[in-house]
Amino acid sequence: MGTVVEASSKEASGSSLSQKKPKVVFVLGGPGSGKGTQCANIVEHFGYTHLSAGDLLRAEIKSGSENGTMIQNMIKEGKIVPSEVTIKLLEKAILENENDKFLIDGFPRNEENRAAFESVTGITPEFVLYFDCPQEEMEKRLLSRNQGREDDNIDTIRKRFKVFLESSLPVIEYYNSKEKVRKIDAAKPVEEVFKTVKALFTPVVDKAAA
Ligand SMILES: Nc1ncnc2c1ncn2[C@@H]1O[C@H](COP(=O)(O)OP(=O)(O)OP(=O)(O)O)[C@@H](O)[C@H]1O
Ligand SMILES: Nc1ccn([C@@H]2O[C@H](COP(=O)(O)O)[C@@H](O)[C@H]2O)c(=O)n1
Numbered sequence: 361m362g363t364v365v366e367a368s369s370k371e372a373s374g375s376s377l378s379q380k381k382p383k384v385v386f387v388l389g390g391p392g393s394g395k396g397t398q399c400a401n402i403v404e405h406f407g408y409t410h411l412s413a414g415d416l417l418r419a420e421i422k423s424g425s426e427n428g429t430m431i432q433n434m435i436k437e438g439k440i441v442p443s444e445v446t447i448k449l450l451e452k453a454i455l456e457n458e459n460d461k462f463l464i465d466g467f468p469r470n471e472e473n474r475a476a477f478e479s480v481t482g483i484t485p486e487f488v489l490y491f492d493c494p495q496e497e498m499e500k501r502l503l504s505r506n507q508g509r510e511d512d513n514i515d516t517i518r519k520r521f522k523v524f525l526e527s528s529l530p531v532i533e534y535y536n537s538k539e540k541v542r543k544i545d546a547a548k549p550v551e552e553v554f555k556t557v558k559a560l561f562t563p564v565v566d567k568a569a570a
């Protein structure tokens with residue numbers, strides 16, 4: 361009689377995502393570079409679903425989850441929440457959505473995020489959108505965002521910039537070495553930035569017909 365090996369629950373959840381085989385674009389850039397703003401435009405024109413890791417973490421705090429206080433403290437300090445927590449939220453959001461193409465905004469934020477996501481989900485991104493913006497411009501935008509975010513104060517903003525330079529830029533460099541990065545000048549006005557973004561999402565056949 362052959363041996364039956366039962367899949368562990370981790371393998372089972374991994375396999376449901378690998379069965380789904382979603383198309384994923386990572387959207388990266390410093391705090392205030394305009395990731396969320398441009399994702400909203402991409403959703404409207406190209407039918408992607410936007411998943412912001414920061415928004416999922418903020419929703420987790422509001423839901424009263426057992427991780428809520430830990431997440432809130434990390435966000436206030438501009439620190440990166442352990443990958444396990446963020447990846448579970450992303451996996452759940454992908455599986456609950458019928459769409460098969462996702463913009464994952466603000467993730468992976470460090471090497472741990474990147475490696476854990478690839479090994480847990482088996483997903484590698486189609487490409488990585490990188491919104492490149494000078495720090496002074498990002499600071500100005502964040503200080504006038506007025507969305508009531510607890511991390512939009514000058515002390516936390518400076519900590520977030522430091523984390524971006526030390527932990528997130530190396531992830532962009534990693535994907536650049538794989539020729540996956542599409543770097544965009546994000547210092548321009550919203551409409552101009554979107555013109556460049558649009559060209560990246562428009563299939564070559566459509567461009568030829570235009
Ligand atoms: N190209 C732009 N020019 C001027 N202002 C912009 C531009 N893009 C976005 N903004 C404004 O800057 C602020 C930050 O934008 P947004 O929330 O999209 O950034 P983000 O990269 O998602 O930031 P975070 O990482 O903090 O979530 C918002 O108030 C938005 O309206
Ligand atoms: N992969 C991530 C993404 C975000 N965070 C935490 O959330 C804060 C806000 O993120 P935004 O993308 O909305 O700016 C961020 O500063 C981190 O504290 C995270 O831990 N991991």
Ligand SMILES: [Mg+2]
Nearest residue numbers: 395396412414
């Ligand atoms: Mg955002």
